[in-house]
Amino acid sequence: MIETALKALFILLYATFVGFMFMGIIRIVTARIHRRVGPPIYQPILDTIKLLSKKSNITHGLIYDFGILYAVGATILAVMFIPLGSIGVLRAYGDLILITFLLEIPMLGIMFAAMSSGNPYAGIGAQRALLTLLAIQVPLGFAIVALAEFYGTFSTYEIVMAQQTMGWSIFHFPLLLAAIAYDLVLQAMFGKEPFDIMIAPGEISLGPMVEFGGKHMGLLQIQHAIALFAETLFFANIFLGGGVVTAFSSSILNTIAGLAVLLVKQVAVLLIATFMGAIFPRFTIDQAAKFYWKWPTIIAALGAVLASL
Amino acid sequence: MTEKVEYWVKIPFGPIHPGLEEPEKFILTLDGERIVDVDVKLGYNLRGIQWIALRRNYIQIMYLAERMCGICSFSHNHTYTRAVEEAGNIEVPERAEYIRVIIGELERIHSHLLNLGVLAHNIGYDTLLHLTWLAREKVMDTLEAVSGNRVNYSMVTIGGVRRDIDEKKRRVIEEMIKYYKEAFPQIEEAFLHDPTIEARFRDTAVISKRVALEQGAVGPTGRGSGIRDDARWSEGLGVYPDLGIKPVMPQDVTGEKPRGDVFDRMAVRIGELWQSLELIEHALDAMPDGPIKTFPKDNVLYAKLRLMVDGEGIGRYEAPRGELVHYVRGKKGSDKPLRWKPREPTFPNLFSVAKGVIGDQMADFVVAVASIDPCLSCTDRVAVVQDGKKKILTEKDLLKASIKKTREINPEIKGDPSPLGVGCVR
Numbered sequence: 126m127i128e129t130a131l132k133a134l135f136i137l138l139y140a141t142f143v144g145f146m147f148m149g150i151i152r153i154v155t156a157r158i159h160r161r162v163g164p165p166i167y168q169p170i171l172d173t174i175k176l177l178s179k180k181s182n183i184t185h186g187l188i189y190d191f192g193i194l195y196a197v198g199a200t201i202l203a204v205m206f207i208p209l210g211s212i213g214v215l216r217a218y219g220d221l222i223l224i225t226f227l228l229e230i231p232m233l234g235i236m237f238a239a240m241s242s243g244n245p246y247a248g249i250g251a252q253r254a255l256l257t258l259l260a261i262q263v264p265l266g267f268a269i270v271a272l273a274e275f276y277g278t279f280s281t282y283e284i285v286m287a288q289q290t291m292g293w294s295i296f297h298f299p300l301l302l303a304a305i306a307y308d309l310v311l312q313a314m315f316g317k318e319p320f321d322i323m324i325a326p327g328e329i330s331l332g333p334m335v336e337f338g339g340k341h342m343g344l345l346q347i348q349h350a351i352a353l354f355a356e357t358l359f360f361a362n363i364f365l366g367g368g369v370v371t372a373f374s375s376s377i378l379n380t381i382a383g384l385a386v387l388l389v390k391q392v393a394v395l396l397i398a399t400f401m402g403a404i405f406p407r408f409t410i411d412q413a414a415k416f417y418w419k420w421p422t423i424i425a426a427l428g429a430v431l432a433s434l
Numbered sequence: 435m436t437e438k439v440e441y442w443v444k445i446p447f448g449p450i451h452p453g454l455e456e457p458e459k460f461i462l463t464l465d466g467e468r469i470v471d472v473d474v475k476l477g478y479n480l481r482g483i484q485w486i487a488l489r490r491n492y493i494q495i496m497y498l499a500e501r502m503c504g505i506c507s508f509s510h511n512h513t514y515t516r517a518v519e520e521a522g523n524i525e526v527p528e529r530a531e532y533i534r535v536i537i538g539e540l541e542r543i544h545s546h547l548l549n550l551g552v553l554a555h556n557i558g559y560d561t562l563l564h565l566t567w568l569a570r571e572k573v574m575d576t577l578e579a580v581s582g583n584r585v586n587y588s589m590v591t592i593g594g595v596r597r598d599i600d601e602k603k604r605r606v607i608e609e610m611i612k613y614y615k616e617a618f619p620q621i622e623e624a625f626l627h628d629p630t631i632e633a634r635f636r637d638t639a640v641i642s643k644r645v646a647l648e649q650g651a652v653g654p655t656g657r658g659s660g661i662r663d664d665a666r667w668s669e670g671l672g673v674y675p676d677l678g679i680k681p682v683m684p685q686d687v688t689g690e691k692p693r694g695d696v697f698d699r700m701a702v703r704i705g706e707l708w709q710s711l712e713l714i715e716h717a718l719d720a721m722p723d724g725p726i727k728t729f730p731k732d733n734v735l736y737a738k739l740r741l742m743v744d745g746e747g748i749g750r751y752e753a754p755r756g757e758l759v760h761y762v763r764g765k766k767g768s769d770k771p772l773r774w775k776p777r778e779p780t781f782p783n784l785f786s787v788a789k790g791v792i793g794d795q796m797a798d799f800v801v802a803v804a805s806i807d808p809c810l811s812c813t814d815r816v817a818v819v820q821d822g823k824k825k826i827l828t829e830k831d832l833l834k835a836s837i838k839k840t841r842e843i844n845p846e847i848k849g850d851p852s853p854l855g856v857g858c859v860r
Contacts, residue, residue, distance in 0.1 A: 155560070158561055159560060159561055159563075159564035160564060160568060161564065245443060245445040245446075246445070248443075249445070249464075249467075249796060252466075252467075253467075318558045318559070319558075319630065321558060322797060325558065325797065326452060326558075328452075328453050328556065328796075328797060328799075328800045329796075330451070330452050403560075403561045404561060405559070405630055406554070406557040406558050406559035406562075406628075406630050406631055406634055407557050407558030407559075407634075407797075408630070408633070408634075409467075409634070409795050409797040409798070410467060410795075410797065411467075411795070412633060
């Protein structure tokens with residue numbers, strides 16, 4: 126029991142820390158692409174500490190506070206279900222559909238809070254976020270179906286284990302298609318260009334986030350960090366072979382090596398998203414929906430059909 | 435229709451908003467994402483420049499005009515100077531006219547690069563923003579080397595220019611031209627041949643030629659809608675005809691018929707970047723030797739202006755944003771103008787884009803506003819018409835009105851609102 130609790134605590138702390146580092150990496154890499162210097166890698170942590178130390182004077186009711194907790198809770202739950210190398214608390218129950226669902230519902234929590242604030246920008250942002258959520262469902266569903274069809278299981282852990290013998294998912298053609306579709310979906314989940322119309326900083330001033338400040342915003346930063354970690358981890362697990370290392374005799378060394386392998390894969394996923402974000406402008410919401418219902422859907426559906434054959 | 439109205443939402447856009455560079459307010463009526471109506475509210479950036487000018491003499495107003503706007507500081511200064519020169523029949527040496535062309539075109543490059551960056555930023559393309567603004571640094575440095583300042587150049591004076599372009603400055607400008615011959619193709623490629631940029635800019639905020647003519651759109655906004663007009667060309671301004679000036683139309687850049695959308699306005703700006711570069715090159719080659727000002731000393735100028743300026747003068751110049759007009763009326767024997775009135779290009783452009791954006795998406799609104807390159811600091815003015823009589827508000831009246839409003843909003847406010855110290859004695 127205590128061991129499980131310790132593991133859960135470790136996962137939480139590790140996910141938060143690495144998530145913040147990821148946020149720093151995104152900012153530094155983007156800055157270097159822009160030929161700027163960029164902030165230090167720990168800048169998001171400093172920002173969050175500052176935000177958490179602020180006093181929140183304004184609240185817009187129960188839902189406004191609850192929505193944030195809902196978002197943070199769902200993200201933490203998601204990270205518990207995803208296998209992290211050989212550490213896992215709930216990984217045996219880590220169903221593909223469950224994790225996908227848990228990775229998406231934080232958005233709903235943020236939207237509850239944003240809508241209850243009554244800010245028109247937040248309303249518009251939430252409306253756009255809902256539409257984006259709707260748009261990414263179709264390719265996402267097909268990609269998950271392709272995976273389940275190919276491996277004959279919905280369990281994430283079993284898929285990771287199967288990849289140790291069969292090779293990474295992306296080396297199989299049908300799953301490569303699913304991976305491409307999933308990566309495009311990931312762009313919207315990260316909220317990076319070209320699908321960041323829901324936050325659109327220069328236009329509706331961060332959309333759903335516009336009314337948050339102080340502790341609410343700090344908690345949302347933490348949620349964002351953990352979500353970044355969870356989303357990249359999920360992708361690394363189901364498409365890039367996860368982080369199972371059995372080369373050493375000591376189990377601790379194996380665990381550390383597994384985490385390191387996973388980290389490299391996660392950073393690779395993150396960098397692809399950052400590069401994509403740097404070379405595209407933002408699409409309007411109808412352009413984004415049209416795009417998602419066209420190319421990623423076709424690719425993922427093709428992958429699903431090929432996987433089931 | 436009447437049932438639908440309930441679902442329409444009115445949202446304020448500004449006065450302070452990350453998408454707008456200056457305080458300006460729009461009230462958008464939205465039907466979902468679609469813009470149904472735009473209400474433009476001006477007056478958040480009024481500084482009473484014309485009022486200040488009533489207490490300044492001709493020479494002081496030159497520097498005041500320059501500070502109306504940071505980006506087109508040369509344009510205001512230059513146009514005002516032209517108006518005074520016309521009112522006083524003052525001849526300008528030819529070399530000075532060439533130097534004015536050079537500084538004016540340098541300023542145009544800097545203003546257009548700035549606007550292109552803002553456009554890219556508004557569609558979330560920050561990589562392009564940093565690319566254009568990096569290129570902009572070069573022209574700012576050149577302007578600093580030539581005039582001594584990055585923003586307020588103070589190059590023009592009544593009857594000439596204040597500083598000469600010698601061999602050393604000429605080399606700096608030539609080096610800049612060489613740099614831009616390499617940098618502009620990159621920018622042009624990114625803006626004109628990127629399909630995602632085309633997806634956002636094409637058919638967005640279309641200002642038809644009819645609307646543009648009705649609202650009097652000028653500059654890149656008017657030319658983007660197909661109005662062949664450029665004050666430098668139609669007026670035959672200074673030495674511009676000798677340098678072969680022609681209005682840049684969208685078809686010259688894109689090869690397609692002008693449609694009046696954001697893309698066309700952007701294409702005109704990119705065409706003008708190249709044109710400005712060519713003009714600078716020609717002007718450097720064709721620049722004759724000779725004096726740079728009619729009156730070598732400012733005190734002589736001051737004395738002469740008292741005697742010479744009598745009657746009206748109008749200065750016209752094609753500022754980066756469009757045609758700029760300054761009107762000056764003076765009286766013999768006075769060192770102050772009786773009336774000085776600038777007319778800025780943003781005012782008509784803003785209303786034509788407010789018409790053009792109706793029916794587009796909310797996401798396109800920032801882009802549409804940025805596409806006319808609004809410069810609100812020169813547009814805002816105040817005039818109160820009460821009971822059919824015009825009334826001029828002084829600073830004291832405005833202060834009184836603002837105290838009254840504050841009390842109205844929050845009657846419990848504490849503190850003494852009367853200004854501290856003596857302030858300016860009027």
